Amino acid sequence: MIEKIRQNIEQKINQKLSDDEFRLFFDSLSLEGFTKKEILVSEGKICSFIYFIESGTLHSYLTDPNGEIHSIQFGFEGYWISDLFSFLSDKPALFTIEALENTEVYSLSRMNFEKACFEIPKFERFFRILIQNAYINSQQRLALTFSEDAKQRYLDLIKKQPLISQKVPQYLIASYLGIKPQSLSRIRNKLAKK
Amino acid sequence: MIEKIRQNIEQKINQKLSDDEFRLFFDSLSLEGFTKKEILVSEGKICSFIYFIESGTLHSYLTDPNGEIHSIQFGFEGYWISDLFSFLSDKPALFTIEALENTEVYSLSRMNFEKACFEIPKFERFFRILIQNAYINSQQRLALTFSEDAKQRYLDLIKKQPLISQKVPQYLIASYLGIKPQSLSRIRNKLAKK
DNA sequence: CGTCTATTTGAATGTACTCAAAAGCGGTGG
DNA sequence: CCACCGCTTTTGAGTACATTCAAATAGACG
Numbered sequence: 244m245i246e247k248i249r250q251n252i253e254q255k256i257n258q259k260l261s262d263d264e265f266r267l268f269f270d271s272l273s274l275e276g277f278t279k280k281e282i283l284v285s286e287g288k289i290c291s292f293i294y295f296i297e298s299g300t301l302h303s304y305l306t307d308p309n310g311e312i313h314s315i316q317f318g319f320e321g322y323w324i325s326d327l328f329s330f331l332s333d334k335p336a337l338f339t340i341e342a343l344e345n346t347e348v349y350s351l352s353r354m355n356f357e358k359a360c361f362e363i364p365k366f367e368r369f370f371r372i373l374i375q376n377a378y379i380n381s382q383q384r385l386a387l388t389f390s391e392d393a394k395q396r397y398l399d400l401i402k403k404q405p406l407i408s409q410k411v412p413q414y415l416i417a418s419y420l421g422i423k424p425q426s427l428s429r430i431r432n433k434l435a436k437k
Numbered sequence: 438m439i440e441k442i443r444q445n446i447e448q449k450i451n452q453k454l455s456d457d458e459f460r461l462f463f464d465s466l467s468l469e470g471f472t473k474k475e476i477l478v479s480e481g482k483i484c485s486f487i488y489f490i491e492s493g494t495l496h497s498y499l500t501d502p503n504g505e506i507h508s509i510q511f512g513f514e515g516y517w518i519s520d521l522f523s524f525l526s527d528k529p530a531l532f533t534i535e536a537l538e539n540t541e542v543y544s545l546s547r548m549n550f551e552k553a554c555f556e557i558p559k560f561e562r563f564f565r566i567l568i569q570n571a572y573i574n575s576q577q578r579l580a581l582t583f584s585e586d587a588k589q590r591y592l593d594l595i596k597k598q599p600l601i602s603q604k605v606p607q608y609l610i611a612s613y614l615g616i617k618p619q620s621l622s623r624i625r626n627k628l629a630k631k
Numbered sequence: 632c633g634t635c636t637a638t639t640t641g642a643a644t645g646t647a648c649t650c651a652a653a654a655g656c657g658g659t660g661g
Numbered sequence: 662c663c664a665c666c667g668c669t670t671t672t673g674a675g676t677a678c679a680t681t682c683a684a685a686t687a688g689a690c691g
Contacts, residue, residue: 307584315576328573331565337576371525374568379522381575382509382531388582389615390501393647413670421583426647428671587679608637620679622639 245269247321248295248349256369264363271355277342284340290329292350293373296322299346300410303338304418314419316380317343319406327377330356343411393422394430439463441515442489442543450563458557465549471536478534484523486544487567490516493540494604497532498612508613510574511537513600521571524550537605587616588624 329336495512523530
């Protein structure tokens, strides 16, 4: 469904795209499929695409010096996802992005991204908003991490992104919350008893 | 010292500015002074400036629903600081920025920012890098928060930004680390004994 | 010097962690 | 279709670290 992307962009920039504008942009995307557990982006390698998730679920995470993984973001249908740092700076990626189930994405290459920004000012705006949102999310998550306990963060999370409890295994949710799977299990247990 | 800003920009974009380019940009800055405890930006109000710290120390923080403050960033001589979210989106600021001592800043208004980006492509690049860095810092801080304990985060912090221990009161450092002042005091106490 | 704020210290509490093991669940091959 | 294997989730017991509440010291500033 092509319309999903168009709506997504129009909603973010808060204005309509002409058919020509959208066509021009859409032609520079390519549809790709990934199977469960397949890696789209590897920590340490250059990430030259931004992905729009047509269907499926993705997971971005980083690996710390102790070898533990820490979830950064879960991507569902209708989300944009990438390692923006690598994409924008052309340096090695900080995150790995992996498919949690079979997933179809529209991918936009760095080159076509530059082209779209250059040719259509609305896209320059669109991508600025995308980056800005990523930054805000990161800031707000940091704030929540400090001001709320794990139970509250868990409740906030499943309220804000209900898909998570359906699509994402519990040990990855724990990783996103910054706690161990055992602790999340206990938290859920207590909540269920009420 | 005008040269401080010029060097800062050239270093970030990794290329030289012509005298004309710099002059054009520099003329759109205005030098302002703030006294200790004065507020430059208030949570909830629009932030229409980016500040370059000529001398002094600034502190940006947010207030959570319980009324507790959480440090976001400390700004020292030679740093750029702002509420980027508010500045870029023209919506109410998420943070408050306050002077920790008497401080002189060069301020750049939203309008002059747009003008600089429009007239001089190098500045478009410069500001993109500024936003990108803010984003990366935020991500990395999040990662560290999850992978290290408070003692290690404290050691990392004073190693990375030695000025903090000189210029910033301990209870604000604690807030930055996401712990209570009492806990930081105990951590320091233990470290001193070794 | 006195007041206000910041820091330190003590004792009790709580939340998440580790280590360890058991139970649950899903998929594969016999 | 069932038995088995690997992976996820749950549960238990003991521990570690930060928190709370409270009070004492130390420092800064007028």
